[in-house]
Amino acid sequence: MKGIVFTEFLDLVEAKFGLEMVDKIINQSNLESNGAYTAVGTYEFSEMLQLLQHLSENTGISIDDLLLVYAEHFFSVLKKSYPGLFVTYTDPIEMLSSIENHIHVEVRKIYPDAELPTFEVVEKSKNSITLIYKSSRAMHHFGLGLMNKTFEHFNATATILLEKLKKDGTEVKFIITKN
Ligand code: HEM
Numbered sequence: 001m002k003g004i005v006f007t008e009f010l011d012l013v014e015a016k017f018g019l020e021m022v023d024k025i026i027n028q029s030n031l032e033s034n035g036a037y038t039a040v041g042t043y044e045f046s047e048m049l050q051l052l053q054h055l056s057e058n059t060g061i062s063i064d065d066l067l068l069v070y071a072e073h074f075f076s077v078l079k080k081s082y083p084g085l086f087v088t089y090t091d092p093i094e095m096l097s098s099i100e101n102h103i104h105v106e107v108r109k110i111y112p113d114a115e116l117p118t119f120e121v122v123e124k125s126k127n128s129i130t131l132i133y134k135s136s137r138a139m140h141h142f143g144l145g146l147m148n149k150t151f152e153h154f155n156a157t158a159t160i161l162l163e164k165l166k167k168d169g170t171e172v173k174f175i176i177t178k179n
Pocket residue numbers: 001002003005078082085086095096099103104107113114115116117135136137138139140142143144146147150
């Protein structure tokens with residue numbers, strides 16, 4: 001997982017819960033990196049999972065809710081870092097239908113070692129889209145947060161239904177309808 005995902009995560013934890021919480025979750029985890037992340041580095045996903053698990057235990061907030069809030073923050077990081085990828089789009093459904101064949105393709109050019117999910121478009125109309133998310137990382141709520149923000153970016157809102165196709169969350173169907 002790319003370092004920017006860790007650095008932005010720990011920045012948000014510090015802003016919401018304080019530096020003590022950052023130190024606490026790093027110390028509670030068994031990290032090969034020792035918790036020293038740089039935005040351009042690459043680290044094991046298991047480190048992110050441990051940090052999330054400990055933050056969840058210490059705050060009583062579920063991992064899904066933590067990932068949802070984190071994704072909403074990460075969206076603005078993406079907007080600032082990759083403005084060129086956003087100007088191509090004028091519509092949220094179009095943007096979401098292009099994650100697989102455009103957006104994450106460009107991301108892979110920038111970071112050849114990025115660990116990305118797949119998003120298969122199974123149905124699409126002017127105001128709705130159904131996507132199937134697949135990833136061994138089961139970060140579906142991170143996807144949900146990015147989807148919410150994608151609609152907000154175009155001054156729109158949507159109803160997004162999430163249906164787990166596999167219990168462990170590695171395959172999830174998103175049924176998305178623009179309001
Ligand atoms: C992961 C970039 C839009 C879904 C990532 C990562 C980057 C990235 C850098 C981390 C990869 C790693 O750590 O190795 C971008 C950029 C976008 C964009 C630049 C827009 C311009 C979206 C959107 C979605 C999405 C709109 C909506 C669903 C995800 C998910 C992950 C991810 C769910 C977590 C990894 C996983 O589940 O396996 N993306 N992304 N991305 N992205 Fe995107």
